[in-house]
Amino acid sequence: MSEQILNLTLQVWRQKDAQDKGRFETYQANNISTEMSFLEMLDVVNEDLIHKGLEPITMDHDCREGICGTCGMVINGRPHGPRERTTTCQLHMRSFKDGDTITIEPFRARAFPVIKDLMVDRSAFERIIAAGGYISAPTGSAQDANALPIPKTCADLAMDAAACIGCGACVAACPNASAMLFLSAKVSQLGLLPQGQPERLTRVRDMIAQLDAEHFGTCTNFAECEAVCPKSVKLEHIARMNRDFFKSGILHRPPHTSAGGV
Amino acid sequence: MPVLDMTLARDTKKFCFLTSSVGRKLIMAITGFAFIGFITGHMIGNLTAYLSIVERATGKIPGTAMNEYAHFLKDVGHGYGIWGVRAGLLGLVLLHGWAALTTTLDSWAARPKGYRKYDRKSATWASRLMRCTAIFLALFVIYHLLHLTVGLPYLHCAENPIVVDATGGSVDVFRNFVNGFKDPLASGIYIVANLCLGLHIWHGIWSFSQTLGLSHPRYDKLRRYVATLWAMAIVGVNISFPIAVQLNILWY
Ligand code: HEM
Ligand code: FES
Numbered sequence: 001m002s003e004q005i006l007n008l009t010l011q012v013w014r015q016k017d018a019q020d021k022g023r024f025e026t027y028q029a030n031n032i033s034t035e036m037s038f039l040e041m042l043d044v045v046n047e048d049l050i051h052k053g054l055e056p057i058t059m060d061h062d063c064r065e066g067i068c069g070t071c072g073m074v075i076n077g078r079p080h081g082p083r084e085r086t087t088t089c090q091l092h093m094r095s096f097k098d099g100d101t102i103t104i105e106p107f108r109a110r111a112f113p114v115i116k117d118l119m120v121d122r123s124a125f126e127r128i129i130a131a132g133g134y135i136s137a138p139t140g141s142a143q144d145a146n147a148l149p150i151p152k153t154c155a156d157l158a159m160d161a162a163a164c165i166g167c168g169a170c171v172a173a174c175p176n177a178s179a180m181l182f183l184s185a186k187v188s189q190l191g192l193l194p195q196g197q198p199e200r201l202t203r204v205r206d207m208i209a210q211l212d213a214e215h216f217g218t219c220t221n222f223a224e225c226e227a228v229c230p231k232s233v234k235l236e237h238i239a240r241m242n243r244d245f246f247k248s249g250i251l252h253r254p255p256h257t258s259a260g261g262v
Numbered sequence: 263m264p265v266l267d268m269t270l271a272r273d274t275k276k277f278c279f280l281t282s283s284v285g286r287k288l289i290m291a292i293t294g295f296a297f298i299g300f301i302t303g304h305m306i307g308n309l310t311a312y313l314s315i316v317e318r319a320t321g322k323i324p325g326t327a328m329n330e331y332a333h334f335l336k337d338v339g340h341g342y343g344i345w346g347v348r349a350g351l352l353g354l355v356l357l358h359g360w361a362a363l364t365t366t367l368d369s370w371a372a373r374p375k376g377y378r379k380y381d382r383k384s385a386t387w388a389s390r391l392m393r394c395t396a397i398f399l400a401l402f403v404i405y406h407l408l409h410l411t412v413g414l415p416y417l418h419c420a421e422n423p424i425v426v427d428a429t430g431g432s433v434d435v436f437r438n439f440v441n442g443f444k445d446p447l448a449s450g451i452y453i454v455a456n457l458c459l460g461l462h463i464w465h466g467i468w469s470f471s472q473t474l475g476l477s478h479p480r481y482d483k484l485r486r487y488v489a490t491l492w493a494m495a496i497v498g499v500n501i502s503f504p505i506a507v508q509l510n511i512l513w514y
Contacts, residue, residue, distance in 0.1 A: 074377060108373055108377055110372050175382070176369035205277065205279075209277040218365035218368050222382075223385065224383060224384050228383070236477050242284060242287075245284050246475060249279040249285070
């Protein structure tokens with residue numbers, strides 16, 4: 001597709017800080033190339049604002065190549081915008097038409113308080129991972145590749161789960177602001193591999209305890225999360241996590257019940 | 263101490279499996295599944311009403327099979343069986359309702375400020391209407407019990423009385439069944455309620471299998487078909503009763 005030039009109207013959420021009530025502001029984005037990414041378009045708008053002596057729009061971004069999970073905003077009612085399996089930084093302006101009005105809002109959830117404008121605090125995700133999303137067995141130096149036999153399907157599924165970049169789009173899209181897709185990816189990527197087995201049941205329990213403490217909503221299987229996930233994490237992982245949680249409810253023992261026992 | 267450590271809810275002693283968010287989902291799924299089992303049995307039992315057509319054709323008293331079935335239910339376990347089932351169902355309703363209410367409130371609290379634009383892609387109408395159909399179902403269950411179990415006089419007209427005995431069971435179930443649906447308003451309420459039920463369990467069947475972990479690419483399509491067929495069977499048969507009475511296919 002050849003390059004085109006777009007003139008757009010933006011309605012952007014502006015909020016000075018966490019305390020500010022916030023409001024929508026309208027900006028004109030003129031002479032935008034269809035080859036720009038969405039963030040580059042916002043860079044142009046911000047340069048304009050800075051030249052006018054106004055405060056630029058604050059937004060999160062880092063790698064700009066769709067792998068870090070830092071970028072994220074709700075574009076026309078969809079986290080990361082209209083394209084499937086695409087982060088905001090990888091969304092290109094050719095997905096829009098000349099004259100479009102684009103509404104840009106921050107991810108909305110109690111667990112993701114707005115820091116400024118479009119930037120939200122997603123450290124709740126870090127705390128959920130810190131609550132159990134790891135293995136604690138010392139693994140030593142790298143072993144022979146096939147010392148631990150792992151079926152190819154398990155390795156592939158674990159890899160699919162590990163594709164989660166923790167961007168939070170699932171929470172933003174969920175009508176319940178639930179974080180089950182994120183959590184299930186973090187539980188599955190370890191639960192599908194032998195190294196994750198020793199702590200499998202305590203992990204899911206601890207992570208769900210932390211999830212609840214962060215005040216995310218409760219999943220009702222709407223499947224909106226799967227539709228917006230830039231990495232195609234599947235609902236299947238939520239079912240797997242539910243299975244693990246069910247098992248943990250039956251098999252879990254409080255730690256240190258007997259010497260040497262788990 | 264790093265901020266992360268300070269804020270971790272690591273006190274797992276305080277964590278309760280059943281009252282956690284996913285725990286309450288499991289309770290909702292298991293009780294919902296039990297409801298679906300009950301409702302399926304209830305629907306099959308009511309099919310005995312259609313045997314009245316055969317009974318009339320063969321010279322028997324229409325409604326004999328339905329009344330025999332009803333008396334069996336009343337007498338099973340020396341008459342205690344039905345109270346056991348009633349207590350069980352009440353327990354299920356309380357658990358299902360409690361889990362539904364608290365998770366719904368949690369979810370509403372989880373997004374204090376909504377979006378100006380909110381474009382949904384996947385959620386079916388049935389899933390989006392779950393909470394509305396739920397309220398209607400709760401009201402309908404009360405109405406249904408007052409109508410046909412208690413036989414509240416205000417709910418039916420004098421020329422089509424519903425007669426029940428002291429323990430809340432009808433004397434002539436088939437007659438009450440027909441009388442109940444002779445009232446077009448009552449028939450209408452049952453039809454609307456069953457359409458709500460259909461939406462609720464169409465999403466419900468799919469949803470409880472996901473909640474209980476029964477999801478696999480190999481049979482995920484099948485889950486949708488099962489949900490559709492099951493919900494349609496229950497709703498179709500249930501709706502056919504008031505329609506059959508209104509069309510004089512069922513009468514005494
Ligand atoms: C007494 C009235 C009822 C209330 C207040 C109620 C409420 C709810 C609510 C709020 C949900 C969760 C909604 C969601 O997932 O979006 C739900 C789920 C469900 N309900 Fe009900 N419901 C009622 C009656 C019934 C009945 C009669 C049945 C079955 C015949 C049923 C079967 C289910 C099932 C299977 C689920 C799905 C559970 C899951 O997501 O795992 N419910 N109910
Ligand atoms: S900036 Fe890293 S994924 Fe978009």
